Amino acid sequence: MALTKDEQRVLDAVPKQLLIGGTWTDGSADQMSVEDPATGETLCQIANATPEDAMKALDAAAAAQHSWKTVAPRERSDILRRAYQLMKDRADDLALLMTMEMGKSLAESKAEITYASEFLRWFSEEAVRINGRWSNEPSGAGRLLTMKQPVGPCLLITPWNFPAAMGTRKIGPAIAAGCTMIVKPASATPLTMLALGEILLEAGLPEGVLSIITSSSTGKVMQPLVQDQRLRKLSFTGSTEVGRLLMEQASQTLLKLSMELGGNAPFIVFEDADLDKAIEQAVVAKMRNMGESCVAANRFYVHSSIAEEFTSRLSDKLGALTVGRGTEDGVDVGPLIDADQQGKVAELVDDAVEKGATVRTGGSKGDGAGYFFKPTVLGDVPANARLLSEEIFGPVAPVASFDTEQEVLDAANGSEFGLVAYVFTSDFSRAIRVLEELEVGMAGLNKGLVSNPAAPFGGVKQSGFGREGGFEGIEEYLETKYIGIDL
Ligand code: SIN
Numbered sequence: 001m002a003l004t005k006d007e008q009r010v011l012d013a014v015p016k017q018l019l020i021g022g023t024w025t026d027g028s029a030d031q032m033s034v035e036d037p038a039t040g041e042t043l044c045q046i047a048n049a050t051p052e053d054a055m056k057a058l059d060a061a062a063a064a065q066h067s068w069k070t071v072a073p074r075e076r077s078d079i080l081r082r083a084y085q086l087m088k089d090r091a092d093d094l095a096l097l098m099t100m101e102m103g104k105s106l107a108e109s110k111a112e113i114t115y116a117s118e119f120l121r122w123f124s125e126e127a128v129r130i131n132g133r134w135s136n137e138p139s140g141a142g143r144l145l146t147m148k149q150p151v152g153p154c155l156l157i158t159p160w161n162f163p164a165a166m167g168t169r170k171i172g173p174a175i176a177a178g179c180t181m182i183v184k185p186a187s188a189t190p191l192t193m194l195a196l197g198e199i200l201l202e203a204g205l206p207e208g209v210l211s212i213i214t215s216s217s218t219g220k221v222m223q224p225l226v227q228d229q230r231l232r233k234l235s236f237t238g239s240t241e242v243g244r245l246l247m248e249q250a251s252q253t254l255l256k257l258s259m260e261l262g263g264n265a266p267f268i269v270f271e272d273a274d275l276d277k278a279i280e281q282a283v284v285a286k287m288r289n290m291g292e293s294c295v296a297a298n299r300f301y302v303h304s305s306i307a308e309e310f311t312s313r314l315s316d317k318l319g320a321l322t323v324g325r326g327t328e329d330g331v332d333v334g335p336l337i338d339a340d341q342q343g344k345v346a347e348l349v350d351d352a353v354e355k356g357a358t359v360r361t362g363g364s365k366g367d368g369a370g371y372f373f374k375p376t377v378l379g380d381v382p383a384n385a386r387l388l389s390e391e392i393f394g395p396v397a398p399v400a401s402f403d404t405e406q407e408v409l410d411a412a413n414g415s416e417f418g419l420v421a422y423v424f425t426s427d428f429s430r431a432i433r434v435l436e437e438l439e440v441g442m443a444g445l446n447k448g449l450v451s452n453p454a455a456p457f458g459g460v461k462q463s464g465f466g467r468e469g470g471f472e473g474i475e476e477y478l479e480t481k482y483i484g485i486d487l
Pocket of ligand 1: 161
């Protein structure tokens with residue numbers, strides 16, 4: 001399929017090399033291709049790093065660390081603020097680029113660019129508020145001083161589902177804290193990160209502070225970095241499976257870790273909920289990013305007295321969405337990222353149907369060469385259906401019913417994951433009771449989206465640890481040094 005003039009212009013403008021120590025450079029290996037998931041066609045070729053290229057990036061990060069940490073906080077703040085402004089100025093082009101490589105609709109890409117740029121603004125404000133503590137020894141004899149210092153060179157591994165926001169959520173606090181960094185974007189969606197790299201250089205980021213390594217073999221290329229004593233921090237967003245593997249590798253160097261891993265969010269609707277609002281928010285919680293989000297509602301538990309009405313109205317809403325290439329006008333739902341993801345979603349739906357679930361809308365792959373899947377609602381989903389325990393990462397809403405508060409709490413907490421939950425009720429006491437009992441790092445009360453640059457994003461259990469965003473986000477990039485003072 002021929003690209004439009006605008007698509008070609010945006011694609012031509014993006015750097016296709018590695019960013020190492022402030023210089024764009026060709027990788028030493030063959031190139032790798034970037035695909036449009038709406039057509040399956042190749043968009044362009046970019047540099048494909050080797051482990052040696054990655055080590056050069058670590059050399060640059062280690063060499064720049066000392067001078068970078070002594071740069072005034074206000075200067076680091078100003079760089080972030082300029083980058084925020086540049087992202088806003090180029091929002092349309094960045095969004096188009098993201099849609100081309102990732103698939104989500106242009107409206108969703110624009111929303112992500114706003115979300116992503118806000119992390120830069122938030123952390124530009126945090127850069128000048130890194131404080132230690134001065135206190136008395138309990139005996140009164142001495143004083144305790146703590147200071148916060150940058151942890152050191154970081155490796156930031158970002159996923160394909162939010163190619164901009166998951167980058168700025170890590171890069172923002174790393175810059176604010178005074179850490180140098182190597183970013184490894186997902187091989188499916190590297191172009192947005194390369195465009196962001198250019199923006200950060202233009203905003204005045206000194207040489208060596210940021211390197212970007214694109215590679216089709218993440219494990220092979222990242223392993224030597226993770227095992228090098230000069231690297232001090234690894235922040236990873238991705239699957240629990242890969243997170244475990246990285247933790248194992250990082251145990252050799254005792255890296256400081258942040259792990260944003262899988263989710264299995266329950267969306268709970270009690271009989272006293274505002275049903276119009278619950279349905280409206282269910283669409284947001286399920287369909288944002290085509291369901292390809294670790295905070296996507298993965299399982300809907302609806303009180304049996306309203307389950308049929310909820311299922312029927314949600315089916316009408318999802319069935320009315322337009323599926324297509326995200327760049328086209330009027331498209332609500334783009335393709336999934338690749339054939340594997342499309343196949344996995346189909347398998348989970350087939351499993352649920354075999355076990356007795358009913359297809360209320362959708363239920364199958366979409367038409368055309370791209371990796372489309374029709375927005376789907378499944379009713380009467382039995383407890384043993386795999387999609388109630390596995391992360392779907394697709395536009396499929398399985399609805400199961402419940403009768404008692406305890407029953408739904410047991411179901412919601414009966415998961416290895418603990419990232420986020422959504423609760424809909426108009427009974428305040430019940431809301432507090434349920435929110436206190438849910439085993440999650442985040443929850444939405446009467447809302448289906450909690451992500452916010454000013455809030456601490458993160459999970460418990462197999463969803464990982466560490467927090468991104470909010471006041472907590474910068475702590476992940478700081479060490480506390482304590483000094484005992486004898487008077
Ligand atoms: C994710 O899916 O990894 C993050 C989603 C978000 O920040 O809202």
